[in-house]
Structures are given as structure tokens and as C-alpha cells.
Amino acid sequence: MEFSRCLYIISEALAKDDLAALKFLSLEHIPLRKQEAIQEPKAFFQALQEKGLIDVGNLAFLKELFYRINRMDILANHLDSSREEMERELQIPGRAKVSPFRYLLFQLSENITSEELKCFKFLLGKELPKSKLNTENTMIDVFIEMEKKGILGEDNLKVLKTLCDKVDKSLVKKIEEYELNLCGEEEMLITEGQTKSSGEGCPEKSSGFTSGLLVQQLEVYKMTSRPRGVCLILNNHNFARARAEVAELKMRDRNGTDVDAAALKKVFSKLHFKIAEYKDLTAKEIRNVVNIYQGEDHKDKDCFVCCILSHGKKGIIYGVDGQEVPIQELTTSFTGRNCRSLAGKPKVFFVQACQGDARQKGVNIEVDSGEQDSSVETDGRFQLDCIPSEADFLLGMATLQDYVSYRSPSQGTWYIQSLCQHLENSCPRGEDILTILTAVNQEVSRKIDKQNAGKQMPQPSFTLRKKLIFPVN
The missing domain is CATH 3.40.50.1460 (Rossmann fold)
Structure with missing residues (x-):
């Protein structure tokens, strides 16, 4: 009963945009076909339970989701966690359940202004149906349609980079950082306690010994609202x-x-x-x-x-x-x-x-x-x-x-x-x-x-x- 009440209280604190973000970050675990029927947070939590992603005593994925969408108030008030705890947890190999690709797209969507969103929709006019590019569709909606069309995927970022280059070059840098770190994770060879990069297959990689994963540049706070x-x-x-x-x-x-x-x-x-x-x-x-x-x-x-x-x-x-x-x-x-x-x-x-x-x-x-x-x-x-x-x-x-x-x-x-x-x-x-x-x-x-x-x-x-x-x- 306490677990159910906790989920109910959290659901009451969520806005429409929060639910859309949670669903998007969970696409690797709950397929889009099932998500389309989910219109309220309670149904989303029910879907997570059915998939075995959350349960009494197992709230790791739920905590990660709220950490990813920056709802630290819910982490602190209802899930007995904090930003610092989640940052430590997600550094442990295998703990993160939200894919880096999915999180990249979410971060991009958070940094795209309403005017830039219009530009994206205009540039995609020949690729996506007009019905999917109406004024109500968010950047997350656009990403989902791009994935459906097959022009966006974990190993298929070319179209996205081209669009970002035309709209806001700073977005391209974020994608390149993701690619570079992905390459670093995949091609690090662990030998006798040392970490060595193979130097092959990934652009802009340094050769020789490194201390581990490549360091990412600091993110920038979203500052696009009017007024700020x-x-x-x-x-x-x-x-x-x-x-x-x-x-x-x-x-x-x-x-x-x-x-x-x-x-x-x-x-x-x-x-x-x-x-x-x-x-x-x-x-x-x-x-x-x-x-x-x-x-x-x-x-x-x-x-x-x-x-x-x-x-x-x-x-x-x-x-x-x-x-x-x-x-x-x-x-x-x-x-x-x-x-x-x-x-x-x-x-x-x-x-x-x-x-x-x-x-x-x-x-x-x-x-x-x-x-x-x-x-x-x-x-x-x-x-x-x-x-x-x-x-x-x-x-x-x-x-x-x-x-x-x-x-x-x-x-x-x-x-x-x-x-x-x-x-x-x-x-x-x-x-x-x-x-x-x-x-x-x-x-x-x-x-x-x-x-x-x-x-x-x-x-x-x-x-x-x-x-x-x-x-x-």
C-alpha cells in the first residue's frame, strides 16, 4: 500500500511534459506501440511494473528516470535519494538503464528553442508527413518520427548532425562528444590493469595510454525561455x-x-x-x-x-x-x-x-x-x-x-x-x-x-x- 501510495503521489506531481520525457527515456524498455496507449503517469508506472522495471524495494530505474529529467524534488521528497547519490550510482558499470543514445536525444530536445524547433520541422518537410510536423508536436515527437522513418538511430546520426549544423552548431558538438565517448567505451582495451586505446575506427581519437573514459565538456544550463x-x-x-x-x-x-x-x-x-x-x-x-x-x-x-x-x-x-x-x-x-x-x-x-x-x-x-x-x-x-x-x-x-x-x-x-x-x-x-x-x-x-x-x-x-x-x- 505504501508503494502504491508513493507512485500515486508522484503521478499527481507530474506535468504532461514530464510524462512525455519519462516515456521517451524508457523506449528501449517499453515499446512505442505500448506507450501510445499511455496517457497518464499512473498507466506509465503500471507498465514499468509489468515489465519488472520497478517494484517494492526496486526503485533504481525510477530514480534514474527522475534524475535524468531533473526532478530532484521528487528524488528527495518521495524516493529518498539525491542528485549526488544518483551521480555515484550511475558511475557503476551496468547500473544505468537509460541508453546513452536516448539520453542524448532528450538533452538535445531540452536545449532546442521553439524557433529552432520550427526550423527542424521545416527542414524535415520532405522526410516526414506534414501531420507529424504540426505546431503541437514537440522535439521529442520529431525524434520519434525520425526513428520510425529510419533516418535516426544509435548508429545513424548523420541526418541529425546535418540538421543541427544548419540550426545550431552547438548541438553538433554535443553529438560529437557522444560519438567520441561511445567510441572510447567500445574500443578501450583493458590489459594488465592498463587502459589502452586501439586508435582505430573512431575519428579524432588520441592514441596511446589514457586514464579511462574521455572527459566530456561541461553541459550548459537551458536558457531559452522568454522571459528567462x-x-x-x-x-x-x-x-x-x-x-x-x-x-x-x-x-x-x-x-x-x-x-x-x-x-x-x-x-x-x-x-x-x-x-x-x-x-x-x-x-x-x-x-x-x-x-x-x-x-x-x-x-x-x-x-x-x-x-x-x-x-x-x-x-x-x-x-x-x-x-x-x-x-x-x-x-x-x-x-x-x-x-x-x-x-x-x-x-x-x-x-x-x-x-x-x-x-x-x-x-x-x-x-x-x-x-x-x-x-x-x-x-x-x-x-x-x-x-x-x-x-x-x-x-x-x-x-x-x-x-x-x-x-x-x-x-x-x-x-x-x-x-x-x-x-x-x-x-x-x-x-x-x-x-x-x-x-x-x-x-x-x-x-x-x-x-x-x-x-x-x-x-x-x-x-x-x-x-x-x-x-x-
Whole structure:
């Protein structure tokens, strides 16, 4: 009964696209003829049971399927597993039941935009019946029809590569990586504990001894939805209430923060994010706003960005009432467990706030610290607590633990201004976010508060599994 109830609960959490993906990845085990009659998840699970692929105490294939389609929330909440566990399991020879070919096609389908899908259908106009190329058919449907027609198969990728070359050359690279790794697996000769490649039969293979399977290039997060997602900006400027209610903090207004907010709105609008700015929030209001976006359905979005501009100290930010909000509380609100529609998708946080009191004051430079007379904190490592252990998070902090971050009342903060400039210059070139943040680190670290020789070093922390690139087009 518990097993059946588990399957029922999972089936209720699946969308139409999820079911289509699960069926497609199972085609080597459940033939298309039988799949055509399956229109709901419960029937799919029944088919898996009839084939002996799942049963009480045997959920390995089910776990693999949900891992493959990036439903980490179901893995964690209902199957007592995790991304890390599945990655370890699937490295064991013979454990994976989804064929590399099938998984390749699924990955390609996830990276093909709606416009590119139209191109595929147009180019296949003479190969496939028009009824199979209507607007409702997905890329998975197209792949299935290509297989039926005999122009696509595990050893027949020529037509697919030709199509991808005309539509998006990056897709060709993914196919070539698959072919190269397949050749590597098939032609590695194991002799006396050494691994040697025969060097024959596979293009672009290196000869001689290798350390094992060829290393794949990192995958790239899907970033094709319009809008890409929400860019939430929490912009705290006026701290008069904090000065009145928590006098000992002596918080000044954050002049210049609106310059930062304007720069963030400009660059993330260009990157096709929907901007949502909230100004001068108390700690309670910050929590309320975060709860709103935690509860939204991000199913049709590829990413979530949150930019926090406020006073702070190690591991916390301040509301305009001088009350504290732990950064960890904000980030963990968007884990796969707490916000299921963002499971497997990148969650990006940029925090412009001090993380301590160690500072030197300049003439026209202010610091984003709420306190002026407290002692310097020197223990602990805030970033280990602020960023969730779950995958797919990026936390960009303006400064290291224990230190202040600098802000010009007229030009904005060193960190946010540098970040926006590098995003605007580098995203059109296709550079990934970690490369961009490294350049930001370099630029900000070179700046100096000449009056007091003050310096600043930003710090990114992340659990990203793929390259994160924000396409401009």
C-alpha cells in the first residue's frame, strides 16, 4: 500500500511534459506501440511494473528516470535519494538503464528553442508527413518520427548532425562528444590493469595510454525561455526607521543604491529577465516578498535571480527597521524542496552588503555596514551557511567575511557597478557567469579607497553543475 501510495503521489506531481520525457527515456524498455496507449503517469508506472522495471524495494530505474529529467524534488521528497547519490550510482558499470543514445536525444530536445524547433520541422518537410510536423508536436515527437522513418538511430546520426549544423552548431558538438565517448567505451582495451586505446575506427581519437573514459565538456544550463525568469531586486535606501528604533546601530541612508538598482534593471532587462524591484523593506516585508516569489510557479522559466542591496554584517542583511534577516533563510527558500518549479534550474543571488566591520573610511566613499562602533568579527565562515548544500545555486557576495564593501553616493557600489558592466560586455560574447565573476573580482580588487588605503575583495560561492550562460539573443 505504501508503494502504491508513493507512485500515486508522484503521478499527481507530474506535468504532461514530464510524462512525455519519462516515456521517451524508457523506449528501449517499453515499446512505442505500448506507450501510445499511455496517457497518464499512473498507466506509465503500471507498465514499468509489468515489465519488472520497478517494484517494492526496486526503485533504481525510477530514480534514474527522475534524475535524468531533473526532478530532484521528487528524488528527495518521495524516493529518498539525491542528485549526488544518483551521480555515484550511475558511475557503476551496468547500473544505468537509460541508453546513452536516448539520453542524448532528450538533452538535445531540452536545449532546442521553439524557433529552432520550427526550423527542424521545416527542414524535415520532405522526410516526414506534414501531420507529424504540426505546431503541437514537440522535439521529442520529431525524434520519434525520425526513428520510425529510419533516418535516426544509435548508429545513424548523420541526418541529425546535418540538421543541427544548419540550426545550431552547438548541438553538433554535443553529438560529437557522444560519438567520441561511445567510441572510447567500445574500443578501450583493458590489459594488465592498463587502459589502452586501439586508435582505430573512431575519428579524432588520441592514441596511446589514457586514464579511462574521455572527459566530456561541461553541459550548459537551458536558457531559452522568454522571459528567462524573474530578477528580484530588494533595494534598501532609507534607514531613518532603523535609526529611530535601533539607535545603537547608527545606520545611515544608502545614498547611491538607486544607481545600482538602475544598472541591475538595465542589464537584466537586456538579458530577458522580468524585473521586480521592491524598495525600503523591513525585515518582515523582505520575508513576505521572498515568500511570494517562492510560491510562484516558475515552471516555464529557466532561472531565478535575486539582487539584495542593503546594510549587513556577517551572514545577514538588515531591513530598514534595523532587524536582521539571515542570508541563508533567503537562499534556502528557493531550494528544490521549497520551490519545486525551480528544481534543477540555476538560482542566482547577488548581495551588496557588508559582512563585518573591518574597514577604513574615505572622504567620498561610504560603507554598507550598519554598525559603526562594534568590534570586528573574526570567527566562522559565512558562505558555508549562506548557500544551500543543494545543487544549482550561485551566491555572489560583494565582499569577504568580516569586511566592509564600498559605495559611492553618486556612482553606486564598486561591486554592483563592476558586475553590471561585465555582464553587459561579456554576455554577448557567450562567456559563462563564473568567468565573468572572476573578472569582477579582479577589477574590484584593484580599486582603492585612497584616503585610507581601503580595499575590497568580492567572493562567489556556488553549487552549479553546469555552465551558466545568459544569452542576449
